[in-house]
Amino acid sequence: MTTLVAILAEAWSEIRVHKLRVILSLVGVFLAVFGMTSIAAAGDIGRQLVTESSERTGGRAATVSVQAYPLTSSPDNEVISTALRELVERYDIRWSSVVQDQEIIANFPGQSQRVPVRSVDPDYGTMHRLVLQQGRWFTPSDSERYAPALVVSESFLARLGGFDPNDPPTVRLGGASPVTATVIGVMADDDPGLPFAYLLNASATRWLTASNPFGQPPMLEMWVPPDLIDQVSAAVTGDLTVTLPGHVVYAQRLDAGSELATLDLVLRYGVRGVGYFALLLGGVGILNVGLVVVGQRIREIGVRRSFGATSARVFLTILLESVCATAAAGALGIGCAVALVLNLPYDQILSVPIEDLPPFPLQAAVEGFLAATAVGALAGIIPAVVAVRAKVVDAIRY
Amino acid sequence: MTFIRLAGIGRSVRLPDGSRLDILTDIHLEIERGEHIAVVGRSGSGKSTLLNIIGLLDSPTAGTYELDGQPTDGFSARDRARQRGATFGFVFQQFNLLPRRSATENVAAPLLYASGRQVWGRRPAARAMLDRVGLGQRLDYLPERLSGGEQQRVAIARSMVRNPTVLLADEPTGALDVDTGSTVMDMLERVVAQSGTTLVTITHDLSVAARADRQFRLDHGVLSPLTTAELPAVTARRTVA
Numbered sequence: 207m208t209t210l211v212a213i214l215a216e217a218w219s220e221i222r223v224h225k226l227r228v229i230l231s232l233v234g235v236f237l238a239v240f241g242m243t244s245i246a247a248a249g250d251i252g253r254q255l256v257t258e259s260s261e262r263t264g265g266r267a268a269t270v271s272v273q274a275y276p277l278t279s280s281p282d283n284e285v286i287s288t289a290l291r292e293l294v295e296r297y298d299i300r301w302s303s304v305v306q307d308q309e310i311i312a313n314f315p316g317q318s319q320r321v322p323v324r325s326v327d328p329d330y331g332t333m334h335r336l337v338l339q340q341g342r343w344f345t346p347s348d349s350e351r352y353a354p355a356l357v358v359s360e361s362f363l364a365r366l367g368g369f370d371p372n373d374p375p376t377v378r379l380g381g382a383s384p385v386t387a388t389v390i391g392v393m394a395d396d397d398p399g400l401p402f403a404y405l406l407n408a409s410a411t412r413w414l415t416a417s418n419p420f421g422q423p424p425m426l427e428m429w430v431p432p433d434l435i436d437q438v439s440a441a442v443t444g445d446l447t448v449t450l451p452g453h454v455v456y457a458q459r460l461d462a463g464s465e466l467a468t469l470d471l472v473l474r475y476g477v478r479g480v481g482y483f484a485l486l487l488g489g490v491g492i493l494n495v496g497l498v499v500v501g502q503r504i505r506e507i508g509v510r511r512s513f514g515a516t517s518a519r520v521f522l523t524i525l526l527e528s529v530c531a532t533a534a535a536g537a538l539g540i541g542c543a544v545a546l547v548l549n550l551p552y553d554q555i556l557s558v559p560i561e562d563l564p565p566f567p568l569q570a571a572v573e574g575f576l577a578a579t580a581v582g583a584l585a586g587i588i589p590a591v592v593a594v595r596a597k598v599v600d601a602i603r604y
Numbered sequence: 605m606t607f608i609r610l611a612g613i614g615r616s617v618r619l620p621d622g623s624r625l626d627i628l629t630d631i632h633l634e635i636e637r638g639e640h641i642a643v644v645g646r647s648g649s650g651k652s653t654l655l656n657i658i659g660l661l662d663s664p665t666a667g668t669y670e671l672d673g674q675p676t677d678g679f680s681a682r683d684r685a686r687q688r689g690a691t692f693g694f695v696f697q698q699f700n701l702l703p704r705r706s707a708t709e710n711v712a713a714p715l716l717y718a719s720g721r722q723v724w725g726r727r728p729a730a731r732a733m734l735d736r737v738g739l740g741q742r743l744d745y746l747p748e749r750l751s752g753g754e755q756q757r758v759a760i761a762r763s764m765v766r767n768p769t770v771l772l773a774d775e776p777t778g779a780l781d782v783d784t785g786s787t788v789m790d791m792l793e794r795v796v797a798q799s800g801t802t803l804v805t806i807t808h809d810l811s812v813a814a815r816a817d818r819q820f821r822l823d824h825g826v827l828s829p830l831t832t833a834e835l836p837a838v839t840a841r842r843t844v845a
Binding site for chain 2: 208209211212215216219223224505506509510511512513514515516517518519598599602
């Protein structure tokens with residue numbers, strides 16, 4: 207224990223005395239670890255951003271849609287919708303939503319306009335990770351409301367004025383038998399300038415379907431475990447084919463799934479590969495400086511041998527100087543990366559919202575630190591061997 | 605009691621042309637504990653090689669060297685290093701202080717190779733040792749800010765901080781003027797006398813050699829006793845034939 211402390215004290219003393227040389231030789235290591243860790247963090251954020259964006263469009267992994275079209279007649283949306291809901295109950299699907307895209311007439315102040323709407327179930331918001339700017343998403347109790355609830359886009363809201371949760375704006379929907387709907391939430395535009403709205407299926411069935419000749423057949427979205435996706439798809443497709451004779455039934459996966467996994471691999475290992483390469487270059491720099499410095503310190507090493515320093519002790523001291531220095535540079539690089547990653551104004555930098563900011567990539571930080579230390583050890587071995595091989599008598603006279 | 609016994613010690617090196625150069629030839633020398641001996645000789649006579657062999661920095665190519673009754677030819681490199689640190693202190697002509705380390709750090713440096721309490725208490729021990737050599741006011745001075753005499757005093761403090769049994773001084777006054785050299789030798793003798801340390805001084809200066817209990821001449825690798833007549837009359841104290 208005492209010997210180890212003495213070796214560390216000696217190594218640290220050398221680093222302190224030669225701090226300018228040490229600092230200069232460690233710039234490469236610092237930058238490599240800083241870059242590696244912060245880019246890994248940026249990669250995590252990028253992955254999360256892509257994931258969230260993908261989930262908003264196609265749903266979380268794994269989201270499966272099931273659709274049925276009649277072969278010869280016009281679709282009976284009510285029959286299809288009922289069959290889809292029976293599927294959910296039969297297979298006890300925990301997260302699901304019947305989804306139907308329609309167009310309705312919205313009577314905005316001063317103008318009436320045909321607006322695309324999507325009728326969904328409350329689960330849809332969670333399944334698609336929808337982020338609201340104001341107000342809230344639907345709850346099951348919203349289907350009991352006398353006036354249908356709406357979650358609208360910014361452009362939709364812009365035609366109504368502002369949003370006040372205590373006095374929410376309303377809009378009259380429909381042509382022949384209009385109904386007044388209440389806006390309960392606002393989200394960002396998917397298509398800038400294009401008004402869009404979500405409403406609950408229960409509301410759409412009650413108020414809109416009968417007077418809406420432009421509706422698409424409903425489909426069912428299910429959020430299921432990724433490893434069950436083939437089983438679920440086969441089962442519900444077969445079942446629906448029996449339930450809805452004369453219909454074409456098919457299921458497809460909506461989320462990005464394997465494409466995201468590929469991107470994840472590229473970001474994770476590509477970034478690390480570049481980081482390790484940079485670290486290796488930093489190590490070569492340390493090795494060069496280490497060799498030059500050992501040459502300059504040969505007399506000092508000889509004097510230390512006269513104090514009783516064994517070959518092993520000289521070897522370990524030179525090695526630890528390198529290891530301590532690169533470890534310190536690595537720790538500093540990680541510290542700077544942490545400070546940068548935790549303090550970046552993501553809301554201002556990113557044009558799209560990020561709901562779950564990923565935590566600092568601890569694994570990348572630990573890897574960076576260990577890699578820096580290992581590079582220090584590798585870069586220190588050759589100078590340490592040179593120091594040990596110097597003859598004591600010659601070293602003192604050097 | 606004989607602490608160092610050299611019997612028939614020789615040291616030779618092989619030259620690039622294949623011939624052999626004898627640096628030391630058939631050296632016989634016995635040194636008692638607490639004794640002060642001096643070896644004089646011209647440059648290239650083999651003085652430093654003899655000192656290096658005694659201090660276990662180098663190995664003889666012939667003869668036997670017993671340290672405190674133990675033959676040193678059986679020592680491993682590790683044993684030699686440990687014995688060197690524990691038994692010997694070195695004072696060099698060019699001081700060989702560690703650059704950019706304060707006087708305290710320089711004196712504390714050998715204690716990093718000691719064990720236990722000596723390692724943990726190295727700084728107080730170094731300060732106390734510097735105080736003994738009259739440098740209590742220069743504890744934090746870097747070598748560059750010290751005079752030659754002060755640097756050699758730091759080197760002496762460093763060589764004594766582990767309480768060695770033998771102090772090996774290679775031309776301790778060689779880089780100093782006469783007065784400063786005399787002062788340094790006074791101090792060196794005082795310090796070793798206080799701790800009963802054996803002192804082996806290598807010098808080309810007969811007046812420095814005259815301060816020792818016994819004097820030897822090394823000429824072309826051959827060691828022989830000096831006679832009183834060869835020493836400066838005023839400073840000569842004692843010679844052993």
